[in-house]
Amino acid sequence: MTINETQDELISEFEMFGDWMEKYEYIIQLGKEVPVIEEAYRREENLIRGCQAKVWLHAELADGLVKFTADSDALITKGLVSMVVKVLSGHPAARIAEADLYFIDRIGLKEHLSATRSNGLVSMVRQMKFYAMAFASEQTLPKS
Amino acid sequence: MQSTAGTAIRSLDVERIRMDFPILQTQVNGFPLVYLDNGATSQKPRSVLQTLERYYTTINSNVHRGVHHLSQEATDAYEAARRTVAHFIHAAGPQEIIFTRGTTEGINLVASSLGRSRLSPKDTVLITAMEHHSNIVPWQMICEETGARLKIIPILDRGDLDLEAARRVLEEKPGILAITQVSNTLGTINPVKQIIAWAHQAGALVLVDAAQSIQHLHPDVQDLDCDFLAFSGHKVFGPTGIGVLYGKEKFLDAMPPWQGGGDMIRTVTFDKTTYNDLPYKFEAGTPHIAGAIGLGAALDYLQGLDPASVLACEGQLLAYATGKLSRIPGLRIYGTAPQKASVISFNIGKLHPYDVGVILDQAGIAVRTGHHCTQPLMDFYGIPGTVRASMAFYNNFNDVDRLCQGVEKAISMLN
Incomplete structure (x- = not known):
C-alpha cells in the first residue's frame, strides 16, 4: 500500500465513528497495544522532547526502505504516533520526505498538530522527515 | 443556564x-465551557472589555509627551490606573508602581537592577522549592553573573514550606529572598508576612511573587512589609501583556535603571544621560497604555465585590x-x-x-x-x-x- 492509500484507509475507518468518545477509544486502544518500539531503542538519544508527553523514535534503513518504530508514555500520543508510523514506515526515503500527511486533519485530530498541544507529535513528524531526507541523500536514488 | x-x-x-x-x-x-484554568489566566469581565474598546475608540494616543487633547486624556487615564493599582495593593504612593509586561518582567527587573548592585560572590539569594521557573531562572542568571549563590528553602511532603529550614538558611544572612505567596502548582499559601519579618531581621530584601495570590488574597504590601512585589494583570481579570512591579520607594530610587530608552530619561546628550524620576525611570519605551487602563478597570471590578x-x-x-x-x-x-x-x-x-x-x-x-x-x-x-x-x-x-x-x-x- 502506498502512503496515501494507508492514509485514505485510516480516514474511512474514522468515518465510522459516531462521536469523539468512539474516536478516542480507538486511539487509546492503539496506544495500549504492545510497544511499537523495541526496548533497546527506548533510550535518551531517541527521545523527542514534547512539552508534556515523551515520544521515542527510531529509524533504520533495510532493503532500501525506511522502517520507523516509536513509542510514547501517554496513551493518546502513543495512539497518534502509531498511526503516523503505520502511514510512513516501510516506504522509500524519498517518498517519506515528500509525503503530505493529510489524514490527521481529515480524521478531525488537527488540534493535535497545533503548536500549543506540545505533545511531541509535530516534532516527531519533523524528525521522521529529517531521517528520510538523510537516508535519501545517502542512497543512490532511482530516477524519479 | x-x-x-x-x-x-x-x-x-x-x-x-x-x-x-x-x-x-x-x-x-x-x-x-467549564473553565478551570484560572491559574494560567483569568477571564475578563465585560467592564474590562468595554474599557479597552473605549480607550481605542475615544482616547488612543501616546502618553506623557503629547501637548494635544487625546494625549492628555490618555495620560490621565494611564496615571489614574497607576493610582488604582497603588490603592489596591496599599502602596505608599503611585511612584512605587511600575508597569511591566507581567510578573516575569518584574522579577527580571529586580534581579538585574537590584542584583547587580547588591550581590557579590559572598552573597546568597534565597528562593523556595515551590517557585515557578520565572522566580528561579532570573535569580540563577544574576547569580551566574555576580558569583552569588542560590539557596533553596525546602518543602514538606504535603506541599508547605519547611519553616524550620527557612529559619536556618535565613541565619546565613542572604542578600535577597524571593518567594511566592501562593504556589501555582499546589495552591499552598505561604506565611509570607512571617517569613518577611524573619528575612528582614536577617538583613535580606524580599521580593514576593504575587502572580497567583493577587486574584485570591489581594495582598497588602504595607501589611506584608515586602520590599518588592510582582504580579500580572491577566491573572487578575485584566488584559494580557500588562503587569505590575511594586517596590518600596527608597529601594527603587537607589536602583539603577534596567532598560534604556524613551520616557525613562530626563536629559540625553552623547556625553551623559540623566534619568527620570520614579516610576518612569523603569518604564522605558511606550508602555502598554490600554493594558494598564484595562487592568485598572479589572481592579475596579474586583473592588466592587x-x-x-x-x-x-x-x-x-x-x-x-x-x-x-x-x-x-x-x-x-x-x-x-x-x-x-x-x-x-x-x-x-x-x-x-x-x-x-x-x-x-x-x-x-x-x-x-x-x-x-x-x-x-x-x-x-x-x-x-x-x-x-x-x-x-x-x-x-x-x-x-x-x-x-x-x-x-x-x-x-x-x-
Missing part, C-alpha cells in the same frame, strides 16, 4: 457574576472539589497544606496527565496539565506532571461536578 447549585454558594451571587464574563457562555466541543465573600466562595469551591475528587479511587491530590488557594493538582493512578487533559478538553473542560513551569517541584514528587484545576469566584459547584464526571470518563476510557 447552569444548575441552581451555583446559587447555593452563600453571599455571592455567582450566577449573576457569571453573566459579567461573556466567555463563560461559550460552548467548547459541543459542551458549555466583597473580598470576604469572594474568599469564602473560593474556599467553598475548594472544599467541595477536594472532597469530591478525593472520593475517586486512585486519585491523589498533590498539595494538601492547611492553607490553600482554590487550586487542586492531582493524578489518577498511572494515567498520564496529558491523556486526562485531552479527554477533559473533549468534554468542554479546561484544565492545565504538565509540570506547570515548576520542574523542581515535579522532581520532588517524582512525577512528570499533574492535572491542575484552578478555580475563580465565577466557578460554581456545577463546574466541579462536570470536572468530576470528566475525570470518571477519562478513567473509564484510559483504563
Whole structure:
C-alpha cells in the first residue's frame, strides 16, 4: 500500500465513528497495544522532547526502505504516533520526505498538530522527515 | 443556564457574576465551557472589555509627551490606573508602581537592577522549592553573573514550606529572598508576612511573587512589609501583556535603571544621560497604555465585590472539589497544606496527565496539565506532571461536578 492509500484507509475507518468518545477509544486502544518500539531503542538519544508527553523514535534503513518504530508514555500520543508510523514506515526515503500527511486533519485530530498541544507529535513528524531526507541523500536514488 | 447549585454558594451571587464574563457562555466541543484554568489566566469581565474598546475608540494616543487633547486624556487615564493599582495593593504612593509586561518582567527587573548592585560572590539569594521557573531562572542568571549563590528553602511532603529550614538558611544572612505567596502548582499559601519579618531581621530584601495570590488574597504590601512585589494583570481579570512591579520607594530610587530608552530619561546628550524620576525611570519605551487602563478597570471590578465573600466562595469551591475528587479511587491530590488557594493538582493512578487533559478538553473542560513551569517541584514528587484545576469566584459547584464526571470518563476510557 502506498502512503496515501494507508492514509485514505485510516480516514474511512474514522468515518465510522459516531462521536469523539468512539474516536478516542480507538486511539487509546492503539496506544495500549504492545510497544511499537523495541526496548533497546527506548533510550535518551531517541527521545523527542514534547512539552508534556515523551515520544521515542527510531529509524533504520533495510532493503532500501525506511522502517520507523516509536513509542510514547501517554496513551493518546502513543495512539497518534502509531498511526503516523503505520502511514510512513516501510516506504522509500524519498517518498517519506515528500509525503503530505493529510489524514490527521481529515480524521478531525488537527488540534493535535497545533503548536500549543506540545505533545511531541509535530516534532516527531519533523524528525521522521529529517531521517528520510538523510537516508535519501545517502542512497543512490532511482530516477524519479 | 447552569444548575441552581451555583446559587447555593452563600453571599455571592455567582450566577449573576457569571453573566459579567461573556466567555463563560461559550460552548467548547459541543459542551458549555467549564473553565478551570484560572491559574494560567483569568477571564475578563465585560467592564474590562468595554474599557479597552473605549480607550481605542475615544482616547488612543501616546502618553506623557503629547501637548494635544487625546494625549492628555490618555495620560490621565494611564496615571489614574497607576493610582488604582497603588490603592489596591496599599502602596505608599503611585511612584512605587511600575508597569511591566507581567510578573516575569518584574522579577527580571529586580534581579538585574537590584542584583547587580547588591550581590557579590559572598552573597546568597534565597528562593523556595515551590517557585515557578520565572522566580528561579532570573535569580540563577544574576547569580551566574555576580558569583552569588542560590539557596533553596525546602518543602514538606504535603506541599508547605519547611519553616524550620527557612529559619536556618535565613541565619546565613542572604542578600535577597524571593518567594511566592501562593504556589501555582499546589495552591499552598505561604506565611509570607512571617517569613518577611524573619528575612528582614536577617538583613535580606524580599521580593514576593504575587502572580497567583493577587486574584485570591489581594495582598497588602504595607501589611506584608515586602520590599518588592510582582504580579500580572491577566491573572487578575485584566488584559494580557500588562503587569505590575511594586517596590518600596527608597529601594527603587537607589536602583539603577534596567532598560534604556524613551520616557525613562530626563536629559540625553552623547556625553551623559540623566534619568527620570520614579516610576518612569523603569518604564522605558511606550508602555502598554490600554493594558494598564484595562487592568485598572479589572481592579475596579474586583473592588466592587466583597473580598470576604469572594474568599469564602473560593474556599467553598475548594472544599467541595477536594472532597469530591478525593472520593475517586486512585486519585491523589498533590498539595494538601492547611492553607490553600482554590487550586487542586492531582493524578489518577498511572494515567498520564496529558491523556486526562485531552479527554477533559473533549468534554468542554479546561484544565492545565504538565509540570506547570515548576520542574523542581515535579522532581520532588517524582512525577512528570499533574492535572491542575484552578478555580475563580465565577466557578460554581456545577463546574466541579462536570470536572468530576470528566475525570470518571477519562478513567473509564484510559483504563
